[in-house]
Amino acid sequence: MTTTAVPPTPEHLDPAPRDAADPLAAHRGHFLSGEGVVAYLDGNSLGRPLARTLDRYPAFVREQWGGRLIRGWDEGWLGRAEELGDRIGAACLGAASGQTIVADSTTVLIFKLLRAAIAARPGRDELVIARDEFPTDRFIVERLAEDHGLTVRWLDTAHDGGATPELLAEAVSERTIAALLGGVAYRSAWFAPMREITAVVQAHGALVIWDCSHAVGSVPLELDAWGVDMAVGCSYKYLNGGPGAPAWAYVATRHLPELRNPIPGWLGAAQPFSMTEGFEPAPGIRRLVSGTPPITAMVPLADMLDEIEQAGMAAVRTKSVALTAYAIALVDALIPDAALASPRDDERRGGHLTVDHPNAARAVQRLWAEGVIPDFRHPSGVRIGLSPLSTSFAEVERGIRALAAALAD
Structure with missing residues (x-):
């Protein structure tokens, strides 16, 4: 050659x-x-x-899983998803404690938050998303719109850009349930003016769900100060959690009482070990949890949070x-x-x-x-x-x- x-x-x-x-x-x-x-x-x-992390994994297997066995749940594992969520919130999201949790995959969490938004805004019938948004986000919006008889309002963004307040002002109305938007666009890397866009959408009584998969750990976020409703992101990019690492979700405190988890699971219940009939959600962010948290998969994420907190x-x-x-x-x-x-x-x-x-x-x-x-x-x-x-x-x-x-x- x-x-x-x-x-x-x-x-x-x-x-x-x-x-x-x-x-x-x-x-x-x-x-x-x-x-x-x-x-x-x-x-x-x-x-x-x-x-x-090469040393941390064997130590975890030997000392925690192998050493403590089932006792590990009572000795810290049950609270690990909320503990790491709080650390992500403090270090990367500008989020006070109790609003962020590690759970599921990004896909599942987007579905949960968007379905919860639909339940929280009855009588409305439109969802907003960019035509060039990440495929998973578009696929979920289209499927939920099909299942619930909703209309999708598509944003046409610039090839080297992304969502803007002007585009959202044209698309959002009193019919809008929610807008699902990329904080940093996966293709162009457009860092959206998240505070301004959030305000435009909320002025019509709609919700904003930010997909921060390409933003978390790369750009400083101030979700509390910007008045963000909900956010979600993966942890295997700039959070270095490894392939298939669990994702995280943020829900502002003001929305937690009305948050209806569409996939209720025993660990999202108020009293998970009571084994009672009927689902009563946990009072805080834990209500978003469905199944058992992936404790082993959280080890690399904790290591990277050490690094980010130090820097x-x-x-x-x-x-x-x-x-x-x-x-x-x-x-x-x-x-x-x-x-x-x-x-x-x-x-x-x-x-x-x-x-x-x-x-x-x-x-x-x-x-x-x-x-x-x-x-x-x-x-x-x-x-x-x-x-x-x-x-x-x-x-x-x-x-x-x-x-x-x-x-x-």
Whole structure:
């Protein structure tokens, strides 16, 4: 194979001074780097594991599961979902305790919250969602609309953007039950003005459910201060909980008394061990729980929360903006025929970016074989996810240079 020559990186884009000045540089050594990986540019799909989790799992099996057996439930496991939920809320969501819980998958939690919203707004018959929202979100909205005789109002967002107050003002009315929106758009990385959008939707008496899967751990969120109704997100991207890690959900305190869990389970009951007839929900966020919480799967998530709490989300966001801005500058310099499908405005950009190019699909296949791992998004997007605590500027430079060569070939 003949590789097309890529121009040298301009001197002002040298990664070395950036890495030398990085106040979060020490965190990079806490993560496993991956076998044969030259540049990992997919942290927004699956975060790297922490090295200390290698020791924590055997210790958990030996000391807690194996040592305490069934006694572990009374000695902390039963409250683990709420404990970790509170930690996510405090470190990443700007949420006071008692409003966030770890449970289920993102898909199941979106269904639960949206179905609960339908029950909480009788007499209304419309749901709002972006046409380019993540497939799971769209599929659930369409199925619930079909099952309950509702109408879907579709938002047409900009290719390099996402939901805006203006778009919501045109779509929401007194018929709206809820809007399901991405806090950071999965494709473009548009960081929505969540406070302003929430206010627009609530002015019509409707609810907002924010899917924060690409936002949590990458951008600072202030769900309480912004008056958010409900939110949900996965924990295997910037929270590094591992493949299939349990998701989390946030419900503002004011909505908890009326929250009707559409999948009632014994651990969401007020007295789960009384085994009584009829379901009486727990008084707080635990009413959203259905089945037994995945205690073993929560181990890596707890480790990553240690890391985020130590670094602080303000510092994480500063590093994230610097990484994505650096990646954009490299794309501009080394891949001039590519089109940026993400915001150039730092304030409106999340922790990843998408580059459109007609050779994207073939390029990503080649790059994976070379140990450079970005993400392909149909039909022509290369998505570059940069996890601030585990990614160096040198890694970004190596990855973009390899991407430039692959796209040119």
